Amino acid sequence: MAGSGWDGVTVIDHPLVQHKLSLMRDRNTSTLDFRRLLREISMLLCYEATRDLELTTATIETPLTTMEAPVLAGKKLVFASILRAGNGLLEGMLDLVPAARVAHIGLYRDPKTLVAVEYYFKAPDDLHERRVIVLDPMLATGNSSVAAVDRLKERGASDLRFVCLLAAPEGIERMRAGHPDVPIVTAAVDERLDSHGYIVPGLGDAGDRMFGTK
Template sequence: MEGVIVVDHPLVQHKLTLMRDKNRSTKGFRQLLNEIGRLLCYEVTRDLPLEMVEIETPLTKMQAPRVAGKKLVLAPILRAGEGFLEGMLDLVPSARVAHIGLYRDPETLKAVEYYFKAPPDVAERLVIVLDPMLATANSAVAAIERLKARDVKDIRFVCLLAAPEGIKHLREAHPDVTIWTAAIDSHLNDHGYIVPGLGDAGDRIYGTK
């Protein structure tokens, strides 16, 4: 599917299966999301530009590759997106963090913004938007619109699960934004939840209902 990358690494798929289990504990779910976040971060950053720099090993001087340009920005959509954050920061600890606060109106399913905070030079950086579930995509579309309003040009979206409806909506609204996901599920139910899915990711991360 154009603009969508399914990360089919065996460890990602195994951990996703464990997370789908309704009997998985809050602690276990949170830990698995942290681990998958690290693996997805590895995939979404595999084409970062490199530059050659001179270093000195214990034996000699040499030219060696280093990531070029400004540090990337991780932008979790609150609250569930923060479940990805720790694992990704383990891999790229120098990354900046933007927070995008959105909640889904239970009647309209539309995204309502309540908080936004990003580095002042966010427009000059690669921004990776994080949200475990791409369901209706209303939150993802709104978050990316907010970043584009700050003149961000290089945006990628990472999720754990995606529904075909959400992919279609996001691709139509932002065809320049590539989606990374661990799986594309069947469909959305009448309440806007992904089926078969794994339930409400935020509730399962934080033990709420």
């Protein structure tokens, strides 16, 4: 099941998602297990983010007969990873959709102003012809997410989804205000942000826990 009390936000409340998320929240979970769980949970989130992809039919031969079989219509997806933590979601989604193209958006949050600063951007040229799924485990202040979607739209993207592991109410409000046309898919909406812009109760810094850098 999936639901949310927020307009434009889908919270995946499937038991497997919630169980894996709880393990990830635990401060005693190792880097290895955190990375594995993030990869697993990203596949489950991908199902929801691609639920309404258009289908067409193709004629195929089964071992018994000829049939018109459903296949994806048009060009495939673009997964847009907000570096560096977005790569944790990216790996699991590529396991599920290996033909997808990939965009990378390098952003870091200034520790004093919490404003997103861009240092890298590389994306396919035909974003206007593809669905773009933007990936970042944490929707905290929303500044990096809004900045990433801004850049993708500037490059022609018009069919976008945003997928995260955790979202704070402040981040949702910022994203909905900046990009009300971009649906959000998440595993949980937490209580709030602390004074440093971290999600509470959260799971800490997703990048640090994924790569063992803190």
